[in-house]
Amino acid sequence: MNDPKTQNYDEIAQKYLKSLAPSREEVDTFLETPEGDGWLSRNGGVTHDSDLGWVHADAFLNDGVEKSGCQYNYDRNDGARLSINFPDKDCRIHTYGDSFTHCDQVSNGETWQEHLAAHLQEPIRNYGVGGFSVYQAYLRMRKVERDHPSENIILNIYDHDHARNLVRFWAIYFGQRVRCGFTCPHLRVNVNAGTFETFENPLSRPEEVYQLCDPDYLLESSLNDPTLPVALDRHDHLNPSPELVEQVSEQFGVSTELASKHEPDQAITTLFREAGLYATRCVMEMVESFVNKTNKNLMVILSHNPRTVQEALEGQPRRDQTFLDFIHGRGYPVIDMRDAFIADHATTNLNAAEYLRYYYNGHHNPAGNFFTAWTIREAVVDLLEPKPRPYL
Numbered sequence: 001m002n003d004p005k006t007q008n009y010d011e012i013a014q015k016y017l018k019s020l021a022p023s024r025e026e027v028d029t030f031l032e033t034p035e036g037d038g039w040l041s042r043n044g045g046v047t048h049d050s051d052l053g054w055v056h057a058d059a060f061l062n063d064g065v066e067k068s069g070c071q072y073n074y075d076r077n078d079g080a081r082l083s084i085n086f087p088d089k090d091c092r093i094h095t096y097g098d099s100f101t102h103c104d105q106v107s108n109g110e111t112w113q114e115h116l117a118a119h120l121q122e123p124i125r126n127y128g129v130g131g132f133s134v135y136q137a138y139l140r141m142r143k144v145e146r147d148h149p150s151e152n153i154i155l156n157i158y159d160h161d162h163a164r165n166l167v168r169f170w171a172i173y174f175g176q177r178v179r180c181g182f183t184c185p186h187l188r189v190n191v192n193a194g195t196f197e198t199f200e201n202p203l204s205r206p207e208e209v210y211q212l213c214d215p216d217y218l219l220e221s222s223l224n225d226p227t228l229p230v231a232l233d234r235h236d237h238l239n240p241s242p243e244l245v246e247q248v249s250e251q252f253g254v255s256t257e258l259a260s261k262h263e264p265d266q267a268i269t270t271l272f273r274e275a276g277l278y279a280t281r282c283v284m285e286m287v288e289s290f291v292n293k294t295n296k297n298l299m300v301i302l303s304h305n306p307r308t309v310q311e312a313l314e315g316q317p318r319r320d321q322t323f324l325d326f327i328h329g330r331g332y333p334v335i336d337m338r339d340a341f342i343a344d345h346a347t348t349n350l351n352a353a354e355y356l357r358y359y360y361n362g363h364h365n366p367a368g369n370f371f372t373a374w375t376i377r378e379a380v381v382d383l384l385e386p387k388p389r390p391y392l
Helices: 009-019 024-031 112-120 132-147 168-172 206-213 213-220 229-233 240-254 264-294 307-315 322-326 336-343 350-354 368-381
Strands: 046-049 053-056 059-061 070-072 091-095 150-160 186-191 195-199 297-303 333-337
Touching: 009 213, 009 229, 024 046, 024 206, 091 132, 112 368, 132 150, 132 264, 150 264, 150 368, 168 195, 168 229, 186 264, 195 264, 229 240, 229 264, 240 264, 264 297, 264 322, 297 336, 297 368, 307 336, 307 350, 333 336, 333 350, 333 368, 336 368
Parallel strands: 091 150, 150 297, 297 333
Antiparallel strands: 046 053, 059 070, 186 195
């Protein structure tokens, strides 16, 4: 790559966007929907969905503990991950979120939903989808609950889901064509104005996805994407500057005063984080309205990557404090998994990094999922009426 100091923003942005164009073969595998026994996804278990961007398909992936194979299967009726415990009983709890809800990197029976279902002696449906934003999880909630309603909703929010609310084309932000790196529904926000807009998946029809193979289409559709300058800075394609900070500030309506104490690179990260946190606040108001209108109970879990948990274990400030100030005290239980890890870690003599290796394998390993299930157990029992059989 040429020295960024000798290139202008448009030249760098155009080169970056052109590098993200998928091949037609990559789009073919993304659009393929496997059917029949033993016909597994060729796209790592992800396939196109017109409304949501993507959902899961059956797969067997070597991404478990010590690179062991993990089995991923889904109900042909509603798309939920396969229920192992009490699948024939009526279900009173539906769970929504991203890969920490779906439980990437463990097999069907090792999810936190299945650990908890075995204990409660009733099923818990898992509608998590890897890569989802909070907004996509909400849209899937509305879609599933329309045809398969449940009394109780658990929404699991992972710490990167906030930023994903703002992402229109996954590959732009992540800088590469990952298995779900295509377009999706998203939000645009103006934090200072207190406003937001929702946008449907821009490439909803399968044949439209092939447009991403055309670099000219990528340029035309994405040069003004507000996440583009953030991505260019994130992947070191630009030397961050006060001008770029101002551009990001204007696009998301976040005051530069919020990041005034930071160098430009960290300032851009801070501004984008606050825009994402505000977007989740907007989505949560939609979720609250939906559950109130449909007479459902709501519970929220906050999950985190190991670095975020390690920061909490070491006593560092929480980067999502503005969202925490919003979410607590809104009339439904909120469980922050950092608090559970802090309490458990205090019973050990391990340093933070050593401790977390028992629970994480990128995502939660089977022990981490059991820890999650046991952490939320009492709150889930409180949610249910009548009580599950073990608690009658």
